[in-house]
Amino acid sequence: MIRNIITLTVNDLAIAFKNKTIYLILFIPLFVFLSLQFVDQKNEELQTIQIGLIQNEEYSPVIIESLKAADTVFVVSWLATEEEGRRWLKEKKIDGFLLKSKKEPRSLELLVLEKASFRTIAIVEGFSALQIAVEGKSKNWLSDITSLRDSGIQRQTLPTWILMLVLLVGFIVIPAQIAEEKEKKLLLGLLQTPVRECEWLLAKLFLGMILIHLAVIFLHLLGKFEVENSLSYCAFIGIGSFCFSSFGIFLGFLCRTQASARTLGVLFYLPLLLPSALSDFSQKLHSFAPVLPSYQFYGPIKAILLEGGRISSFPLEWIYLCAVGLITSLFSYLLLKKRWLM
Incomplete structure (x- = not known):
């Protein structure tokens, strides 16, 4: 009995190493440590x-x-x-x-x-x-x-919840679905039909964008949140959903199995979520966060929701997001043409 338990435990550990799940056990404490180093310390030099x-x-x-x-x-x-x-x-x-x-x-x-x-x-x-x-x-x-x-605390935290939903679909849901289709050979079989690579890629982009819009709309319906500039808000949600859905598809192509896709998704999800969401509480994070695409999405969404901003006030941000989306879509298309890890 003890031998069987030990054998099964070792086997499970081997599977965890094979599926890269063990990376999360090492990554999360390391990420928390690095995040704490970015948070302002008491002995930090005083900022003007x-x-x-x-x-x-x-x-x-x-x-x-x-x-x-x-x-x-x-x-x-x-x-x-x-x-x-x-x-x-x-x-x-x-x-x-x-x-x-x-x-x-x-x-x-x-x-x-x-x-x-x-x-x-x-x-x-x-x-x-x-x-x-x-x-x-x-x-x-x-x-x-x-x-x-x-405004109330619920509305103040709304941009953070929006960011969390968008990244959750882009880096957890989409990569796992792409990897599942590869793992089960569904994608390879589909590409034997008259369906072209660009058609499949566009369908996955639309899927991610639709899921993100549904999640955001459902959150607004539940919380009864009103938006002053709804057109600018919807447009920026659309740009962000395109960017992160495309990024998620690219991550899915880098993995062979669902387990490895979820692991890789978390490795991107946390570093993109926390620095942007906590940038208002730390000078170091505020200086570092703008290099991340998540912050280029979070900042304008926050301004639109809380200050009545418009999309025309953030040209660099939406150009940045569109560029990231187009580049990752191009990489995904190239990997799809090469039948990467299929």
Whole structure:
């Protein structure tokens, strides 16, 4: 009995090595470790904070002098109007700007893009440290923090869930289906018929795009989320679904079995999901994430959903996504012509 258990266990381990499942056991802890290294540490060098001040506002001279003295931490930009400050915030030219508080005359109101971001935390901590250094433990200079993206937590997290759904279909569902058709010789048999390679490839692209659109629509129906610029939103979902469906088909062609396809899909899924989704909470991730196609999709979707942005404001992003989709489609077509691992 013990011998049989040991034999079966060793056999299962051998299958795990053969199907590359064991790679996940090694990859996930390594990926978590590397992600933690990208997250800002306590001893990290302090980043300068771009803070805006309105020219016609009456600020306390102590606060103005303190901000000018702390030029290694705060970089002050003077704004003509509050509307200009809001525009600069959306364009990320500044991290926040100060207004005179309506509730407490001696205090200030901080207007930021998002409350739950590492830049907002840095501003609050910087002001707190500056105040303690100048006045000690007196009344707080900041009485309130207002966000331009003033919406509930459900809507704030919606772009992250959209990104997760799109990547899930592109890197988990599609590669496994492609590998299954190869493993069972279904694809090889289909190509013996008058069906051409480009027709099969386009059908798989449409399948991935349809699945992604269905998942997004179902999520919106369940959460009753409304979209201000629905045309821009649908267009960008379409561009993203094309890009990641094409990428998933390419990954499926690199694998012989479903198990290896799922493993390879996870190896791409996590590194594309987490840096983009967590980029607002770490300066390092915010600097690294833009090289990923997932961030080029996540950023515009977030702006469209939370700020009422339009697709015309993100030409480089959709060109980048289309280029990735076209390149991976070309590679998939070449592998299909060569009957790769079939």
